[in-house]
Amino acid sequence: MALPKPEETFTYSDYLTWPQEERWELIHGIPYNMSPAPSLHHQQISFELAGQIHAYLRGKSCQAFTAPFDVRFPGKDETIDTVVQPDISIICDKTKLDERGCLGPPDIIIEILSPHTASKDLKEKFVLYELQGVKEYWVVEPLDKVVFVFTRGADSLYGKPRIFSPPDKIASGVVKNLVIELESVFAGE
Numbered sequence: 001m002a003l004p005k006p007e008e009t010f011t012y013s014d015y016l017t018w019p020q021e022e023r024w025e026l027i028h029g030i031p032y033n034m035s036p037a038p039s040l041h042h043q044q045i046s047f048e049l050a051g052q053i054h055a056y057l058r059g060k061s062c063q064a065f066t067a068p069f070d071v072r073f074p075g076k077d078e079t080i081d082t083v084v085q086p087d088i089s090i091i092c093d094k095t096k097l098d099e100r101g102c103l104g105p106p107d108i109i110i111e112i113l114s115p116h117t118a119s120k121d122l123k124e125k126f127v128l129y130e131l132q133g134v135k136e137y138w139v140v141e142p143l144d145k146v147v148f149v150f151t152r153g154a155d156s157l158y159g160k161p162r163i164f165s166p167p168d169k170i171a172s173g174v175v176k177n178l179v180i181e182l183e184s185v186f187a188g189e
Contacts, residue, residue: 008031009028009029009030009081010026010029010030010031010081011026011029011079011080011081012026012072012079012080012081012083015031015083022034022035023035023068023085024083025083025084025085026081026082026083026084027082027084027120027124027125027128028075028081028082028128029075029081029082032120034085034117035116036116038112038114039114041142041188042087042112042114042142044188045112045140045142045185045186045188046066046067046087046088046112048184048185048187048188049087049088049110049112049140049180049185050064050066050088052180052181052184052185053088053090053178053180056175056177056178056179057090057175057178061092061094062090062091062092062107062175063090063091063092063094063097064088064089064090064091065088065089065090065091065101065102066087066088067085067086067087067088068085069085069086069089069101069102070083070084070085070100070101070102071083071084071085071086071089071101071102071105071106071109072100072101072102072103072104073104073105073128073132074103080103082128084125084128086106086109086110086111087110087111087112087140088108088109088110089102089106089108089109089110090106090107090108090109090174090175091106091107092107092175093107104132104133105129105132105133105134105135106134107134107135107136107174107175108134108135108136108137108138108172108174108175109129109134109136109137109138110137110138110140111125111137111138111139111140112140112142113139113140113141113142114142121139122139125137126139126150126158130150130152130156130157130158133152133156134152135151135152135173135174136149136150136151136152136172136173136174137149137150137158138150138170139161140185142186144165145165145166145182145186146163146164146165147163147164147165147170147182147185148161148162148163149161149162149163149164149170149173151173151174164182165182166182166183166185166186167182167183168182169181169182170182
């Protein structure tokens with residue numbers, strides 16, 4: 001089984017044949033290796049965010065998922081050529097969920113920046129999530145303890161981000177009454 005070469009483009013069908021012990025993403029058919037594994041601090045932030053979100057969503061219609069969890073987006077010809085594994089995804093439309101993950105845009109995607117993925121998260125994924133209709137995109141910058149929250153406007157574009165840092169609390173504009181306490185999120189240092 002051959003691993004992808006950077007100059008080739010692929011589909012979700014190809015992606016399914018790659019070794020499961022390795023993590024890959026596809027953006028418009030271009031493969032991105034997800035190695036190395038996230039840092040300890042990245043994992044602490046992810047775990048705390050997911051814990052707060054999970055506690056709030058318990059018994060509600062929305063669900064949260066953490067990486068690795070495939071979010072698939074169809075390309076122009078409806079062939080799936082984009083598969084990403086956001087750090088955290090919140091999906092309120094259960095018809096988008098299946099055994100392989102989520103087909104279509106989650107309501108909220110949260111990405112925690114790391115040196116290996118920051119450029120992709122701030123460039124390719126920003127444009128991808130905006131075009132695909134992700135309502136809120138949260139970008140967590142661990143070193144500076146800052147969270148940028150981008151929300152789609154009436155023009156379907158992300159406007160200027162709301163910026164949060166401890167001791168702020170983030171109130172989602174998409175999931176009613178979801179509030180994240182940033183003191184706890186960044187306390188794991």
